[in-house]
Amino acid sequence: MTDTAAPPRLRVLEVSFSRQVWGAELATMALAEPLARRAIDLTLASPPGGDLEEQWRGRGLPFVPLDFPERGGIRGAGSEGRPGPARLAEEVRTTARSVRMIAAAARPFDLVHCNSLWAHLDCALAGRLARRPVVLELYDLVRPGLGRHLLSAAAGLSTTAVAISQAVADIIGPLGARHVRIVPLSVDLDRFGPGPASPELRARLTSAPDAPLVGIVGRIDPEKGVDVLVRAMALLRGPAADAHLAVVGSGALAPAGYPEGVQAEAERLLGDRVRFVGRTTDVPGTLRALDVLVNASVAEPFGLSVLEAQASGVAVIGTRAGGIPDFVHDDDNGLLVERRPESLAAALDRLLTDPATRARLARRGAETAQGRGIEARAEVVADLYRSVASPGRRVGHAVDGARESVA
Secondary structure, eight states: OOOOOOOOOEEEEEEOSOSSOOHHHHHHHHHHHHHHTTTEEEEEEEOSSSHHHHHHHHTTOOEEEOOOOOOOOSSOTTOOSOOOHHHHHHHHHHHHHHHHHHHHHHTTSSEEEEOOGGGHHHHHHHHHHHTOOEEEEEOOOOOTTHHHHHHHHHHHHSSEEEESSHHHHTTSOHHHHTTEEEOOOOBOTTTOOOOOOOHHHHHHHOSOTTSOEEEEESOOSTTTOHHHHHHHHHHOOGGGGGOEEEEESOOTTSOTTHHHHHHHHHHHHHGGGEEEEEOOSOHHHHHHTOSEEEEOOSOBSSOHHHHHHHHTTOEEEEESSBTGGGTOOBTTTBEEEOSSHHHHHHHHHHHHHOHHHHHHHHHHHHHHHHTSBHHHHHHHHHHHHHHHTSTTOOTTOOSSSSOOBOO
């Protein structure tokens, strides 16, 4: 008989410096169950007492509390210059303590995975200390400077690094580039899919449920471009000017006064054509209630809300920068624009006044999303984990010598 024994279970330590749940943490939690079906068990190591621990434990997943030392940062508040010797020495001591904590926690596991920007270098060093392979998952578009150099060094020290888009991969310099593999984010196709809009939800998002509805989903901060979309909506004329705008998200992390200023400008320019509804616990239902989803960010590392809208059968408009152009192709499965009110207004006018084009882009977007489900990503990640954790593999050796895009 052929030996069909299941592969041994793989134990992965997920390390995060965050107490809160952001996009990277949501993406990791979404993979936990599909990976478990592939004999890979995730355990989270992070600071205790926050939403991340609560949601992780709520899924029945094991948790290791690690009270990491507070990081002062390598720059003083408002400083753009090089760190002083005293600050740099303190950061080195803090890093050493963090590395020892992660290394001690990692020894019972087969490998370490990190998706937390501030923990990447610590995890890479801890993997060397504990003699465990390390996978860094890169989610951030880091500005040029010392931070980017440190990230590149961390990628070079890791066993391999995963970037969620080409734009994220491109920030890694030559030292780390040979370790980088592109594995895009995925969408939960069981949650996000085309379907009828809830009349109750639509009424919450707009004062005119029968009017065309444009939405933007995400944080209200200067990088996300809510103000740009507001000004674009104000430029609309003719039938397109009947459209309403729903702003879904909070301004909790924005500079003081910024969200209030954006809302005041929106209400002055659009009147009752705009609603700020805060965060939602029903993202799939909210997306299905929209006619057009806009992402007006300066540069999204990936743009998951855009992919989720495509999966929901909603036409999308995104900016040309960052990771969105990896999967949104202009006039094929969405529209891509420059981040200017005039460009965005022209795209909105086209979709709001041409139902056939809107329907075509929505249909093609839904086809795109079908090839980017969580199960497909879990298969790629499981193969990657088993490759780096294989016996006899030298820590620090890349999975492959060149970047590889995995759709």
